[in-house]
Amino acid sequence: MSFWSKVLNIVKDTPRAIITAPNAIISLPVDLAKRAYYKVTDQMNMDIVKDGILLSGVKDLKSGDILLKQGAYDATSYVIMGGQSILNTSGHRYQNAGLLGHAAIYVGDYSYNSKTKNKSISGDVIESVGEGVMLSSLAGEHNKKYSWYVIRCNDASIAEKICKYAKDTLECVKYEAFAALWSGISSNRGISSFLDFREDETARIKKLVDDYHKNNKTGYVAAMFCSELVAYCLNCACDEAKRDRYFGKGRQDLITPEDVYVTLRDSDEWTYKGELKKHVR
Secondary structure, three states: OOHHHHHHHHHHHHHHHHHHOOOOOOOHHHHHHHHHHHHHOOOOEOOOOOOOOEOOOHHHOOOOOEEEEEOOOOHHHHHHHHHHHHHOOOOOOEOOHHHEEEEEEEEEEEEEEOOOOOOEEEEEEEEEEOOEEEEEOOOOOOHHHOOEEEEEEOOHHHHHHHHHHHHHOOOOEEOOHHHHHHHHHOOOHHHHOOOOOOOOHHHHHHHHHHHHHHOOOOOOOEEOOHHHHHHHHHHHHHHHOOOOOOOOOOOHHHOOHHHHHHHHHOOOOEEEEEEEOOOOO
16 A cells, blocks of 8 residues: 555544544643643653663663664654654653654664675664665664663563564565654544554555565565554564554554654553663663
8 A cells, every 4th residue: 555545544534533532532731731740740751851771781682672762863853753742642751752753673683694685784673764674783873873762571472573573574674754754743642543443554564574485575565664663563473472462453554653662661561671872882
């Protein structure tokens, strides 16, 4: 399904979402009041604003960790961060979570032999960037310039499955910039969580990725942006474990980095491990 087809479907389906779940959408005044209450009662989480738990280096990470970073200084990141900061009215308690502009999956010391380039690549995270889903090093020239916030699944078997599905997307999934922008400007967890009547993007893309490997295909078979990739891998891991997903079936291509951060931090099944500050590797 093309990007503009997805946009058209969302536009057509939004009235239905509002009609079927009118009490689920948090208004801006309620959102502001809720966050003000958190601040007055000292319940607002400030981990992104000031130093909380600090990690000593990459050695503190484990495969399957979900990493969120403050966005890079480019147009796409500015749109995502701006949309999240202004439009997200979910009433969460994480100060400045809207400034998280990118998401990735830590896979440890992983080496992958490229079928198309015939060379070995090694790195620490799998992420969807302009070049497509790829393996990158946290100590690389680009990634070392940013601070990363680390969240870990308490179930090691789920973390292992997350890594497996992330690795399956290497070289067959490209980056979808327009969808990334759309997720930012449509950022509102209160609305998007009620779009489960839409097509199951996770199942659709998994079928394409499975077919890619089964038939030894080359080239791209699907497209996802950074936080969508994370949501996809989490959904696939949950499906395999026969447990409820963290993100409803109609939401994968609407998930923002802020959504990932808030959803996992609010879950008893995940633990916030701390911040890996820029240049600390």
